[in-house]
Amino acid sequence: MEAAAPAGEVLIGPVTYRVVKNDFEIETLPPVTVKRKSAPVRVYRIIRAYDEDRAVPELAVLVGRDKELALLHDALTEIATAGGRSACISGEPGVGKSRLVKEFSTRLPPGHDLVIARCGSFETDTPYRLVARLIRNALGLGTRADEAAARAALADGTVSDRPLDDASVRLMLEVLGYGQGSTLDPQTKHRVVVELLRRLFARRAERGPLVIILEDLHWVDPVSAAVLAQVAPQLMDLRCLLVATSRPEWEPAWPAMRIALQPLGHEESHALIGGLLGGPVDPVLGDALLARTGGNPFFAEEIVTSLKE
Template structure:
């Protein structure tokens, strides 16, 4: 038995892997200009920045290659969004290096820039010795080599990705097509894209809006949500707790509710999303919503322009600017101008006043228009944001607001049942419904019975989202 287990441990694995390769721009020039101790400190800080970003998105730091960094996403731990994670890690590395470079320029008079290349492809993971450790396992295949080649095409402080990576993340990032590139030793030209920034999308459905799977088998649940929305429109705030496993169709159901609510010209949507990468970041979904959806900060906005955007927004709700602007600016880490001052409060009291202000803003909006308040991935919410949801639930009953909280079953809400609260748990679709979705997505193309068995029921929405794009979807 021990011999068999040892053999199984060392058997090669075939994996789809996303590889990130990062390298310092002009490292030879830096080595000529700097004292070796200073250079060592810069490279150490650079490696720390890379390591932090890679670990944040649960990648694997494979190796430091001089001033290069090699990381894997998809091995040893695989996620359904490894390509997305790799690109986010790359963008985070660039942002960290920009901040680090400012300090280096001030102290040493030189700048630090990096290039990043990312490619997704098949590899074989196998041992090169019998030690049976993670470090002894080697990646076989051209994927790491292509990531390094793509990195060499990047401008300073840019992330370049292959077409294979781009296909897996289309809609999630604003990218520029850089055309086909030929590499020595590679028989076929490779299409390369520059990643400019993360796109302001709320969910996978927003990223793939032109490829929504058909709405099938959830008519009863949608009817209940519509009833709740109708009650909310009369000024009787409602709450829906919507749970279900990943890929079961929660987001698709809420998307249909949004379409229904959108028929009302007085409708307003507030959409927040928790993140598995920011569970310890206080107020993360709130901050993300304010920065991208409310204030719509641009990359080059000066500090005074950001403060002006905050002021214009708060004036809509008759908020006293002297009290509210400092709290919002502090929440978003924006320095205050001379005309504002943050009151002398304990951290706990400042946090409580911030929660009260945000709750007041949400309810003010619900006084002016009917509000559909959606929070996706409640199971990943940080404690501070959860306090806002607690207060919103307690104070929403006399306002035109429907609060929809979406989470996976392992999360256990602590709220006591209320007359205005509905709890819905989605289960797998029937085989008939699943087959109908498959048939409509594949345009009645025949599918093997084994594939139909794998694709039906519980995981239908996740699997269907990966059906090749050349299948036209019939609405």
């Protein structure tokens, strides 16, 4: 792959593409022949990093997942009367975890508040990365917001009903990536961050039911994981639904309803492939594609895209 890349360009293969496709604008190049591979491989060129949390257009309408959506909606109904709920959607890469939470979160009844934060594949070693995204998104602070904007957001009463003390403000700014201003020791930092997150979400949930979606927790940085393990159980006292997504290797450290997302079934896969191809599919072709994709929607999209090319 390196040999095929002109100077200053980053070329990636299909595996990397799958991991980073939502984070970068990527151009599909003609397949190339690389060392040690007999068949040409698909190659992609990274153009630029996307803005965080941009809307990703979908290739096909949603098929199936009625049962899983109903489980999430039931949990949402319960938080109105019975305190917090937590769900964890786990499944193989490409099986449709993100799509499921996207469908769920775009159909929230009016009056529901939503905070979404994602872990990145290249950020697993960055302490407080997920926590920082969570705070940013809860405060409506874009990644380009400067320190003054962050200070203003921290002071405007969203985090807490009482003003934050100086040490907490410095710590929050540090967690958000504005320098290393905090003089607190690591244990105190951890304790204060847990407390501030709890206050932030308690305040949010006072105003109305709150849905928090944490995506791709298999990539969570360990510091955020430790914070989350303490904050998540406390959210269960609030009108809050916490939904996590992850690949199967990650397990939540708190009680959660488990939704193990399975590949699409026969009918659903045919419907998806038909949707992707833009019309009814010959059953023999449909079965052949299903055999290749195993009901994984991402693979179905990949195979149909390459068929069309």
